[in-house]
Amino acid sequence: xxxxxxxxxxxxxxxxxxxxxGINSVKNSSSGEKFYCLEMFPYPSGKIHMGHxxxxxxxxxxxxYKKMRGFNVLHPMGWDAFxxxxxxxxxxxxxxxxKWTYENIAYMKDQLNRMGLSYDWxxxxxxxxxxxYRWNQWFFIKMYEKGLAYxxxxxxxxCETCSTVLANEQVIENKCWRCDNEVEEKELEQxxxxxxxxxxxxxxxxxxxxxxxxxxxxxxxxxxxxxEGVEVxxxxxxxxxxxxxxxxxxxxLYGVTFMCLAPDxxxxxxxxxxxxxxxxxxxxxxxxxxxxxxxxxxxxxxPLNNEKIPITVANFVLMEYGTGAIMSxxxxxxxxxxxxxKYGIPxxxxxxxxxxxxxxxxxxxxxxxxxxINSDQFTGLxxxxxxxxxxxxxxxxxxxxxxxxxxxxxxxxSRQRYxxxxxxxxxxxxxxxxxxxxxxxxxVLPEEVSLEVMGRSPLADVKEFVDVICPGCGxxxxxxxxxxxxxxxxxxxxIRYCSKKSEEAxxxxxxxxxxxxxxYIGGIEHAVLHLLYSRFFTKVLKDMGIVDIDEPFTNLLTxxxxxxxxxxxxxxxxxxxxxxxxxxxxxxxxxxxxxxxEKMSKSKKNVIDPEHLIRDYGADTSRLFxxxxxxxxxxxxxxxxxxxxxxxxxxxxxxxxxELKDQLRASTENMDTDSALLRKTHRTIKKVTGDIERAxxxxxxxxxxxxLLNEVVSVKAKGxxxxxxxxxxxxxxxxxxxxxxxxxxxxxxxxxxxxGSVFEQRWPEWNDELAVxxxxxxxxxxxxxxxxxxxxxxGLEDEELKEIALSDQKTKEFIGDKEIKKVIVxxxxxxxxxx
RNA sequence: GCCGGAGUGGCGGAAUUUGGUAGACGCAAGGGACUUAAAAUCCCUCGGAGCUAUGCUCCGUGCCGGUUCGAGUCCGGCCUCCGGCACCA
Numbered sequence: 062x063x064x065x066x067x068x069x070x071x072x073x074x075x076x077x078x079x080x081x082x083g084i085n086s087v088k089n090s091s092s093g094e095k096f097y098c099l100e101m102f103p104y105p106s107g108k109i110h111m112g113h114x115x116x117x118x119x120x121x122x123x124x125x126y127k128k129m130r131g132f133n134v135l136h137p138m139g140w141d142a143f144x145x146x147x148x149x150x151x152x153x154x155x156x157x158x159x160k161w162t163y164e165n166i167a168y169m170k171d172q173l174n175r176m177g178l179s180y181d182w183x184x185x186x187x188x189x190x191x192x193x194y195r196w197n198q199w200f201f202i203k204m205y206e207k208g209l210a211y212x213x214x215x216x217x218x219x220c221e222t223c224s225t226v227l228a229n230e231q232v233i234e235n236k237c238w239r240c241d242n243e244v245e246e247k248e249l250e251q252x253x254x255x256x257x258x259x260x261x262x263x264x265x266x267x268x269x270x271x272x273x274x275x276x277x278x279x280x281x282x283x284x285x286x287x288x289e290g291v292e293v294x295x296x297x298x299x300x301x302x303x304x305x306x307x308x309x310x311x312x313x314l315y316g317v318t319f320m321c322l323a324p325d326x327x328x329x330x331x332x333x334x335x336x337x338x339x340x341x342x343x344x345x346x347x348x349x350x351x352x353x354x355x356x357x358x359x360x361x362x363x364p365l366n367n368e369k370i371p372i373t374v375a376n377f378v379l380m381e382y383g384t385g386a387i388m389s390x391x392x393x394x395x396x397x398x399x400x401x402x403k404y405g406i407p408x409x410x411x412x413x414x415x416x417x418x419x420x421x422x423x424x425x426x427x428x429x430x431x432x433x434i435n436s437d438q439f440t441g442l443x444x445x446x447x448x449x450x451x452x453x454x455x456x457x458x459x460x461x462x463x464x465x466x467x468x469x470x471x472x473x474x475s476r477q478r479y480x481x482x483x484x485x486x487x488x489x490x491x492x493x494x495x496x497x498x499x500x501x502x503x504x505v506l507p508e509e510v511s512l513e514v515m516g517r518s519p520l521a522d523v524k525e526f527v528d529v530i531c532p533g534c535g536x537x538x539x540x541x542x543x544x545x546x547x548x549x550x551x552x553x554x555x556i557r558y559c560s561k562k563s564e565e566a567x568x569x570x571x572x573x574x575x576x577x578x579x580x581y582i583g584g585i586e587h588a589v590l591h592l593l594y595s596r597f598f599t600k601v602l603k604d605m606g607i608v609d610i611d612e613p614f615t616n617l618l619t620x621x622x623x624x625x626x627x628x629x630x631x632x633x634x635x636x637x638x639x640x641x642x643x644x645x646x647x648x649x650x651x652x653x654x655x656x657x658x659e660k661m662s663k664s665k666k667n668v669i670d671p672e673h674l675i676r677d678y679g680a681d682t683s684r685l686f687x688x689x690x691x692x693x694x695x696x697x698x699x700x701x702x703x704x705x706x707x708x709x710x711x712x713x714x715x716x717x718x719x720e721l722k723d724q725l726r727a728s729t730e731n732m733d734t735d736s737a738l739l740r741k742t743h744r745t746i747k748k749v750t751g752d753i754e755r756a757x758x759x760x761x762x763x764x765x766x767x768x769l770l771n772e773v774v775s776v777k778a779k780g781x782x783x784x785x786x787x788x789x790x791x792x793x794x795x796x797x798x799x800x801x802x803x804x805x806x807x808x809x810x811x812x813x814x815x816x817g818s819v820f821e822q823r824w825p826e827w828n829d830e831l832a833v834x835x836x837x838x839x840x841x842x843x844x845x846x847x848x849x850x851x852x853x854x855x856g857l858e859d860e861e862l863k864e865i866a867l868s869d870q871k872t873k874e875f876i877g878d879k880e881i882k883k884v885i886v887x888x889x890x891x892x893x894x895x896x
Numbered sequence: 897g898c899c900g901g902a903g904u905g906g907c908g909g910a911a912u913u914u915g916g917u918a919g920a921c922g923c924a925a926g927g928g929a930c931u932u933a934a935a936a937u938c939c940c941u942c943g944g945a946g947c948u949a950u951g952c953u954c955c956g957u958g959c960c961g962g963u964u965c966g967a968g969u970c971c972g973g974c975c976u977c978c979g980g981c982a983c984c985a
Contacts, residue, residue, distance in 0.1 A: 275900075275901095276900050276979085280981080283898095283980080286984065288984070288985085306985080307984095309984095310985080377983045378983085379983075382984045383985065387985045389985085397985090466984075468984055585979080585980095588980080589980085689908090689921085690909085690922095691908065692909085696979090698908085700907080702924065703908065703922065706923055707922085709922095712936095716937095760910085761909090761911095761920085763921080764909090764910075764920065764922075766921095767921055778938090838917075844965070845916095845964090845965055845966040847917055850917070882965085883965065884965090
């Protein structure tokens with residue numbers, strides 16, 4: 062052990078040693094409970110960024126801590142390696158996507174190792190490798206066989222810039238999630254997964270996810286958007302046709318005064334001859350919120366009272382939801398109310414708060430529950446009951462059926478891109494759609510493909526790929542040329558980790574040993590997409606007998622985003638920090654404009670490369686600092702102020718340990734239990750353990766360790782009589798800090814003369830009796846205000862405390878000669894006197 | 897609009913589990929020690945106002961009100977910011 066702390070030296074040394082001894086490689090083991098700790102794997106974009114550092118530092122603390130608590134810990138890492146940036150690199154720089162990707166992986170893997178992360182690389186997953194994606198194809202075929210994968214033509218979200226289809230989840234405010242380009246609608250043949258078949262299970266099982274943040278569960282529930290209602294057939298005047306609508310408010314059926322169809326509803330197309338008028342409606346005018354309806358010359362007939370009501374086409378009705386047609390009840394729906402006012406349509410009240418019609422005309426829709434009026438035999442019922450009764454009546458009379466609708470749509474997985482998993486399907490003129498036989502998997506993605514052609518899959522131009530012999534009839538056939546959405550890759554990677562690279566991919570024994578993931582950690586931005594798909598996949602895999610659990614992730618920690626101020630030059634757009642100097646653009650000298658504080662992203666150029674932090678201060682400081690800055694779930698506005706604090710702390714720990722290295726292994730027997738330092742040490746073990754266990758509040762855990770070290774330094778400074786417990790305290794501190802700053806802990810541990818790894822040690826335990834201070838400060842309040850603070854022996858009875866408080870000189874001054882009305886004692890802490 | 901979450905020193909944040917000393921820990925700043933000097937290190941000050949000033953008083957956790965001996969914490973009503981969803985019938 063050196064006198065001076067040299068992070069670069071010791072970090073390289075221990076990283077090498079850990080790799081050689083295979084300390085992070087795990088096996089299925091019967092001794093010790095298993096703990097599966099997982100961080101979301103990165104897209105290998107080239108370099109790790111601050112978000113990764115934060116995410117992986119959090120995960121590594123948990124993994125190392127659990128290991129010291131005696132768990133058998135699985136802590137794997139891999140690469141979400143398919144995706145568009147690789148193709149863009151190919152187009153812009155002429156590098157093959159696979160070469161670009163694998164080079165990035167090599168570089169980033171080295172970066173992660175330099176952070177000292179305790180990954181078991183024997184289980185590394187690379188999704189663009191045929192050994193991995195062959196299973197995407199296998200799952201796809203299994204799902205096809207079960208009717209869960211199907212093909213249909215449908216309008217899709219099309220991003221012209223990315224030249225591909227986007228899932229609903231990837232469209233944010235009508236813009237592409239990746240490139241921010243406006244999304245268009247386009248009609249395409251697509252493969253879909255029937256996630257809607259699992260909607261109820263996905264929704265109901267949210268209740269079981271007690272280890273997830275409520276915010277994420279709320280987002281999942283809203284996304285699924287279950288709503289119960291009734292489909293009702295309205296008659297169409299002068300025709301045998303029926304107009305089917307969906308409503309969640311059957312109790313308002315007597316208040317219907319007009320009907321609305323979606324512009325692309327078949328009946329709209331029939332009734333309005335000028336289709337252009339309908340198409341124009343959809344992207345109506347400047348204000349997209351404006352409600353527009355178009356009257357038709359046809360009427361519908363309300364099956365309950367045989368009333369004739371006008372049929373209209375409305376720009377706000379969606380063809381994709383429900384039946385694409387609705388009944389409008391202006392008295393009890395604000396949107397219908399506004400529309401009725403605008404077009405002079407009657408408003409009929411059928412529910413009122415007290416069961417009596419309102420005296421004045423309604424000024425707004427009455428949307429809450431009440432008592433029915435003007436509703437034949439249902440008049441007088443409460444709306445909750447009327448909903449039931451009317452629904453029953455409709456079913457009994459054959460006018461319609463109860464129906465549950467979901468906002469959730471089936472998951473469209475086809476992508477017209479090159480760098481993804483080929484969909485293993487064959488089109489044969491004779492046999493139709495034929496899956497690739499299992500023996501022929503994987504369907505390997507060809508290399509050296511031209512990516513210049515946009516608008517259709519690049520694979521369509523690769524003749525050797527497309528031309529294939531039909532497995533059914535042996536005739537000539539064509540391969541599917543679309544690839545899979547990359548969310549497919551990340552929907553089961555956590556299952557692949559359960560077995561080593563060298564083992565079979567879906568080994569049941571391994572999967573049932575390790576699954577579910579005990580702690581999953583990742584960005585809040587995946588609250589819907591990735592987490593919903595993974596849950597869906599797990600349920601499908603359960604039904605296939607591959608896993609025996611319903612939910613993949615028992616506990617979820619969503620870490621906040623790492624943000625930073627953006628800066629912009631009026632001429633050169635967004636700028637990197639280093640492109641500006643003295644608030645001016647280096648290129649043109651223009652004054653820079655400060656933008657909002659936003660999530661770090663390459664496009665906004667407000668990124669900080671963590672590399673220099675690690676180079677200058679070392680991994681331990683970088684880790685400690687990113688954990689100390691804020692609790693993990695909070696967003697973090699990046700500022701490097703504070704790095705020095707973490708660095709100084711490690712140095713102080715180092716220097717103190719160096720000076721006292723001979724005492725670190727001193728016997729702890731016959732220790733003076735009255736020692737304040739010993740008591741503080743126990744309190745700190747309790748505090749740090751509690752902060753980690755409770756909610757991963759590493760910032761306060763680190764603060765507690767800093768406090769303890771300050772105490773050690775001040776005890777040591779008192780010089781003459783060094784506390785006999787000081788060695789014990791430092792030794793404890795080294796163990797406590799090990800998950801946070803692994804290299805320095807390992808070096809100090811060995812420096813004290815130990816030979817085994819610090820990570821093979823047991824986490825320190827505290828003694829509750831010793832974890833309380835022997836002297837406490839008693840606070841005396843008079844009429845609620847703090848008036849005195851007195852040091853007293855810990856553990857006194859209430860009466861004794863009261864006695865001490867009342868006899869205190871200062872307290873007496875405040876009481877004066879007034880009468881004491883009441884005295885409240887808070888155990889061991891506080892006496893409140895009321896006068 | 898609806899659903900979440902959050903507002904505390906110059907800054908990041910603590911205290912929120914159970915109502916009980918608001919500002920832990922760290923950063924920045926200021927002063928001092930050591931040094932030929934600098935870095936590093938160490939010590940002190942650090943929410944605001946006031947005073948008869950080394951101690952004490954008052955005010956202070958987005959705003960207004962309430963409950964309580966006592967409220968950053970609980971209740972009611974607002975304001976602001978962030979995130980998600982947004983014609984879902």
